[in-house]
Amino acid sequence: MGEEMNQEMTEFKSFEIGDVVTGKVSKVEEKHASVDVGFKIDGVLPISELSSLHVEKVSDVLSEGDEIEVKVIKVSEDELVLSKKAVEADKAWDALQEKYENSVAFDVEIADVVKGGLVVDLGVRGFIPASLVERHYVEDFSDYKGKNLSVKIVEFDPEKAKVILSHRAVLEQEADHKKQETLASLQAGQVVEGTVQRLTDFGAFVDIGGVDGLVHISQMAHHRVETPSEVVSEGQQVNVKILSVDRDNERISLSIKETLPGPWEEVKGSLNTGDEIEGTVKRLVSFGAFVEVAPGVEGLVHISEISNKHIGTPQEVLSEGETVRVKVLDVNLDEKRISLSIKVLETEQVSNEVEEYQKESDGNSPFSLGDMIGDQLKKYK
Known part of the structure; x- marks a missing residue:
């Protein structure tokens, strides 16, 4: 009998700390599992040795009959403690090391x-x-x-x-890859769509496919722009023309102005000879005054058309920045020339006033219209 028992004992496996073995889950408790690995007693797999992550109860991870690989972390004649976590960690570190290095x-x-x-x-x-x-x-x-x-x-x-x-x-690696692809494909002269990313005092940065380009404030509109927010806002979709691409320094110059109709094109059909309009005196020169009648569009009021009275210089009656009413004498948009007059409107105003006077007097005035206009005009000489 004793010999049979000894023979039985020799059939059990012996283990050392660090051994990795495969076993079958024989029992699942809340905080541990019993695992048959061929030892004289079942090994104990504590809940803390199940996973690198927190486990609420063993049954969330294991079921009876599961075959698992475990490492021996403690062994004696009457105790065998196992770890599933340690096996997974051993395998993981080598793979992770390779991923990290590469x-x-x-x-x-x-x-x-x-x-x-x-x-x-x-x-x-x-x-x-x-x-x-x-x-x-x-x-x-x-x-x-x-x-x-x-x-x-x-x-x-x-x-x-x-x-x-x-x-x-x-x-960020994907964004940089996309950025390099975009930089390689961009050419000066292209018109592309972009999104306004941010505004600064000197312009707006526009994303045109993973790379930002700068629209300088001077390239935002045909008219003078004081601040970029007058023209665009963050998040707005805009068409821009590529002015230049510096791939080495990743700098792209863009223009919104170049995609817009010119100011002279915009006034076609809306500005005609005989129109009375309001404008702003932009520049005074010896021979007259340049008046802006639309954004970026200036017409000339020759010195002879400024006033009905004789003046030596335009500065005598006008100042830069002043708002004036003018009459369009001639329009040549192809040559970008507009002739304007302030004097004609003054004359017409006097004529209208005289006509009103005559109507009110029922024709009993002893003066003719010509006489009265002549008297009025003497005030301007």
């Missing part, structure tokens, strides 16, 4: 959302800090649990069991 991007599933970031199971615990999840600020990460993200390892220290991951690094 800066490889790989997909992970978010296992949990914790304070400060996201947790993933890599065979070891991996952590994505909140600032390394997206390129933009995220207020609430609650819907990230269970989501798949492509990540890179940015910090790796097996001794401290530290694996820091970044999804943002993958996004």
